[in-house]
Structure formats: structure tokens, C-alpha cells
Amino acid sequence: MTTAASTTSLQQELAEIVGESYVRHEQVEINGVTPGVSVSPASAQEIAAVLRLANERELVVAPAGGFTKQQIGGIPERIDLLLRTDRLNQIRQYDPGDLTIGINAGVCFGDMQKALHDHQQWIPYDPANQESATMGGLLATASIGPLKSGFGGLRDFCIGIQFVTGDGTMGKGGGNVVKNVAGYDLMKLMIGSYGSLAVITGANFKVFPRPRQTLTFICGFALFKEAVAFRDQVVRSPLTPICLELVSPHALEYLQNAGAAQAGPAAASSDRWQIVLRFSGSDSILARCRRELGTAVVQELDGASEAQFWNSVSQFEFSMVERHRNAMVIYVHTTIQNVEAVLQALERSAPEHSFVPAMLGRAGIGSLILGFVPVSADALPAMQYVDCVKAFRGLLPPGTSAMVLHCPKETKAYLDVWGSTPTDLELMRGVKKAVDPKRILNRGRYVV
Numbered sequence: 187m188t189t190a191a192s193t194t195s196l197q198q199e200l201a202e203i204v205g206e207s208y209v210r211h212e213q214v215e216i217n218g219v220t221p222g223v224s225v226s227p228a229s230a231q232e233i234a235a236v237l238r239l240a241n242e243r244e245l246v247v248a249p250a251g252g253f254t255k256q257q258i259g260g261i262p263e264r265i266d267l268l269l270r271t272d273r274l275n276q277i278r279q280y281d282p283g284d285l286t287i288g289i290n291a292g293v294c295f296g297d298m299q300k301a302l303h304d305h306q307q308w309i310p311y312d313p314a315n316q317e318s319a320t321m322g323g324l325l326a327t328a329s330i331g332p333l334k335s336g337f338g339g340l341r342d343f344c345i346g347i348q349f350v351t352g353d354g355t356m357g358k359g360g361g362n363v364v365k366n367v368a369g370y371d372l373m374k375l376m377i378g379s380y381g382s383l384a385v386i387t388g389a390n391f392k393v394f395p396r397p398r399q400t401l402t403f404i405c406g407f408a409l410f411k412e413a414v415a416f417r418d419q420v421v422r423s424p425l426t427p428i429c430l431e432l433v434s435p436h437a438l439e440y441l442q443n444a445g446a447a448q449a450g451p452a453a454a455s456s457d458r459w460q461i462v463l464r465f466s467g468s469d470s471i472l473a474r475c476r477r478e479l480g481t482a483v484v485q486e487l488d489g490a491s492e493a494q495f496w497n498s499v500s501q502f503e504f505s506m507v508e509r510h511r512n513a514m515v516i517y518v519h520t521t522i523q524n525v526e527a528v529l530q531a532l533e534r535s536a537p538e539h540s541f542v543p544a545m546l547g548r549a550g551i552g553s554l555i556l557g558f559v560p561v562s563a564d565a566l567p568a569m570q571y572v573d574c575v576k577a578f579r580g581l582l583p584p585g586t587s588a589m590v591l592h593c594p595k596e597t598k599a600y601l602d603v604w605g606s607t608p609t610d611l612e613l614m615r616g617v618k619k620a621v622d623p624k625r626i627l628n629r630g631r632y633v634v
Contacts (some may be wrong), residue, residue: 196243200225203235212268216248217261217631218595221268228273230348230356230387237385237626238354240267246629247352249381251292251320255327258591259380260603263630269385271322277301278388279362286345286362288390291322308396310337310428314500322386328378331500332464335548336428341377346390349376351383352622362390375617382632383621397466400428402492403475405461405482410434413459414526416482417549420463421522425478429464431499432525432549436542437557440505441498461549464496502546506557507592512565514541514558515592516578521552524583531581532556539574540566555591568597579605604633 200209200223208226227233240247245266250256274292281287282305289298296317302308312331313324323329325347330339346360349372359372376386407413413432420430433441435457461482465475476483487495498505503515520528529545536543540561547554558574560566571593579588590603611633618625618634 196239196245197223199239200236203239204228204232208273214253214256214268216250216256216265216268217259217598219262219265221248221265223266224268224270226270226273230274230350233269233385233387234350234354234356236267236269237350237352240626241353241624244624245626247385247626248628248631249322249326249385251323251326252294252315252318254315254319255323255329257595258327259628259631261598261630262628271320271385271387274322274387282307284363285393286390287393288346288362288388289321290388291320291325291386293321295319295321295324302393303396306396307393309340309343309391309393311340311343312496312500313340314502314504316497316500321389325377325386325389326379326381330548330553332429332431332496332548334553335430335550336426336464341374343391343393344373344377344389345392347373347376347386348388349384349386352624352627355621356387357384360390380628380632382628382634383618384627397428398468399472400464400466400488400492401472401475402429402462402464402487402495403479403483404485404487405463405479406458406484407461407482408458410459410526410529413461414549416461420461420479421550423478425463425465425475427463427465427475427550429462429496429499430548430550431460431462432545432547432554433460433462434529434543434545435459436544436559437502437546440502440509440544440557441495441546462495462499464492499546503555503557503591506544506559510559510563512560512563512594513592514571514574514590514594514597516556516558516575517589517591518547518554518556518582518586519552520554520583520586522550524586525549525552525554527581527583528554528556528586531578535574535578535581538577539570541574565594565596568594568600571597572600575601 197209204225204227210224212224227236246264247267247269248265249269251271271292274290276290278288310333312333313319313329348358350356506513518528532543536558541558544557588605590601614634
């Protein structure tokens, strides 16, 4: 059978499962690879049927939600089938009294938060691209935002998950209630697996009362060491900020001009470091926070200006890449004590390889976003990025991870995107073999 005939046969079989209008070719790229066919199932049962067909034909499948983080990870070996979750966009159940909600994977995070807002509830979570990012994609990539400092990540709110494995088997973990300890914790297994173990079809979450008011304090410092010392002071104090961000001078440019047009060479902005803290509570609580922070506070934000600022923090890495398409962004996870060492590694390795360093992150938990912006607007050689990443990782404290989130697509083929090999790689391969024996899901994108 010719390739064209084989493709036609596949499309016909897929059309029998999901309907002819939901099988098509799309001009999208996943890390530089164009999928062969796109399919949009309307249910978990249809996803299972599609994956059984893919498993029989040994087709490589890439799950996709809102296309907000399709460039993360290694270059796929190939993509025969793009499996979209856009039709799984229903809120299945919402019980405000029980503080739980169940959604399908294609529901956009912003839509879910709007439904919760009508009952003065929320999930304390603020990822980037909130209006387009889907819940399935956010779970698969374990995305985080500034609220992680005070509340944790999405995995901390997930109480149940539904999925389909690579061979088309439907599975679930957890349940619909907060106090649920039955069975294996499959939620933690699926969250952060980047679609390499199964296709997430739905999830259940615990929700929380929404704060009546919040207030943000911006504290300025001439030196990085002063900012870190102030962070330590806050962490040791009785204060409980819901956000605690450390912002470098060059990072301020992307917070002040989030969404601006494409920029040329990186330019210096303020020479001040910032610790930005957000608090929730009554007037008296916020007044106490103001007194405790003292003269370090240079500005306060509330209302619309506060919301706009924190949205720009969530969008930081995307704003940087939009304005400097040759920029490189690295996620770093380390201990609180090692934040200073990570910043020293950034400020040493970036200039040595013709990059301007920029940093923003959750300095109270050691989760940092680092930007390497080329000094020149011209594209740099691929090996310059590779050498810079190697030099930076070589300066990091033991136990620190550094994942390349964004870089020019011409460079990715030469980069070790994920960094150090996990010590439990054999265990990961065993799990992959158990749930996706033919390796049809996101082959080549993740470490297994």
C-alpha cells in the first residue's frame, strides 16, 4: 500500500470513530515536527478507540491541548497523529458546598476559574496563558505560577484523574472527594509526565474560598545580597505571603512592557533588585504586613494594577521570547539556600557567552525562571547556546535541575534539554513499558 493510500485509510478509520469533520491536516509544528493527521475525539471512549488504532498500526501520537507549551522537551522522532482535546471542554460537576469540581481535560483554566468565581471560590493557581491553556495540558506539564509560593502547585489540588494509556486502556486514580486514600497515587504519576505515559482525559480538584482582598508590596534593593537577606528575613518572620518573587534588574523590562512588540538587542532597565510580596487578609492584617516590611517598601499595588502586574509575572518567559525570538529560557529548581549560587552561575555564564542575564522566580521555594537574552539581535551560532548551557549547569550546586524551556528551534537538536539524567531512569522506563508498551505516546519528547 502506498503512503497516500495508507494515509487515506487511516483517515477513514479515524472518521468512523470521531466523525469526518474532526479528522484533518493542520499546519502546526511540535518542536519543528509537523504532524501527519489531526484528530479531535469527543470523549474518553473515543480517545481509547483512537489509541487502540494507533497502537495496532504503531503510530506515534502527540496529545495537544491549547498549544501553549508544545515546544517543551526534545524533538519528537515523528508525529503520525496529533490528538487534540479541544472537544473535551465540559465542566462535569461542580459542588460549591463540598468545595470540589470535576472537569474534562480540554477545559481552559480561565473558564474554570470564572465558574468558580461566581461562588467566590478559586483554585489558587496562576499559570501563563490562562485563557487558552487547558487543564489537561497544565497537568501534563506540571506548570506553575507565582502562587506556588503560598499554596503549592496544581498537583496539590488534584484529588482525582482520568486517563487513557498508550494501548487504549482507560484508567483513573483518586476520586471526587477531598479525603480519598484508596489505591495507588496515579495522579502524581501522570502530572508532569508530558503526555508520555497516557492521555489525561479529565480531573477532579478541591477548591478554596477566594480572598476578599489582596495587596502587593514591591521592595527595592541596590544589591542582590541585600534582596536575599530580606527574603530570609521574611521567610523567618510570622508573615505568610501568598507570593514571594525575586526579580533581577533586567527582568523588570519584561514585566513593565509585557506583550510589547518584538524588540531588538537586550537593553538594561533599572539597576535595582526587587522582592515582591503579595498578601491576602483583612485591613488590619494588611496594615500589619506594611508595618513589618518597613522602609524596604517602595511601591504598593492593588486592584487592576495588582492583577496586571501578577499576570505579567506569570507571562514572564513568554514575553521574553516574544520580544527576543533568539532568547533562551531555563527553569531551575533548587533549595532556598542555593538560590544565591544559581544567580551567581547565571551572572557568570551568560556574559561569557554574549547573553544578558535576566531572572525571576519563587525565591522562597527555589523555583526560578532564568533568561539568556543575546546581546545582539542577530542569531547566535547553535553551539554558543550549547556551550552556555553546559557552562551554566557546570556551576550549579549538586541536586539542582535546569531544564531548557525555550530556545531557537535550530538549536534544540544540539541541546540536552532535560539536563542531568534522573537516578530513577530505569524505573521510569519500566513504567513507560507497562502503560505504553509500543512507545506510541510523545516518542522522543521526554526522557523515556
